[in-house]
Amino acid sequence: MAVTREDVLHVAKLARLRLTGEELARMTQQLNSILGHMEELNEADVSGVAAVGGATEWQAPLRAEATAPDSLAAAPESIAPAWQQGFFTVPRLPALDASELDEPFEDKARAEPEGRAGGAQRP
Numbered sequence: 001m002a003v004t005r006e007d008v009l010h011v012a013k014l015a016r017l018r019l020t021g022e023e024l025a026r027m028t029q030q031l032n033s034i035l036g037h038m039e040e041l042n043e044a045d046v047s048g049v050a051a052v053g054g055a056t057e058w059q060a061p062l063r064a065e066a067t068a069p070d071s072l073a074a075a076p077e078s079i080a081p082a083w084q085q086g087f088f089t090v091p092r093l094p095a096l097d098a099s100e101l102d103e104p105f106e107d108k109a110r111a112e113p114e115g116r117a118g119g120a121q122r123p
Contacts, residue, residue, distance in 0.1 A: 046083040 008028045012019050018028065082089035 001035060003035065007031075070122055 005024060005028055008019070008024055008031065012027075013023075076088070077083040080088050
């Protein structure tokens with residue numbers, strides 16, 4: 001079974017890939033090469049070869065069902081540089097320090113609107 005250019009385009013569309021003409025030709029050739037190798041492997045006579053044992057021949061060990069906390073887990077306060085009332089505390093960013101601003105901070109969200117129709121005017 002050979003892979004056609006249309007097959008590669010279909011898979012590329014499903015994978016949301018945009019392939020150039022060169023990539024399309026290369027992918028078609030590479031997929032056909034892989035399938036050629038698979039056909040060679042199918043032709044090999046393995047009737048006298050015993051199956052190789054795998055992981056399914058033995059029962060995997062199960063861990064005990066314990067409800068204790070994970071022994072590797074550390075409490076956040078043990079690794080946090082600053083911990084206060086269940087929250088991490090971080091230093092203030094210098095760029096956001098209002099005391100260092102050239103002009104005083106004004107909370108414009110809470111300021112009364114000026115010049116709005118029906119709004120109160122400031123004296």
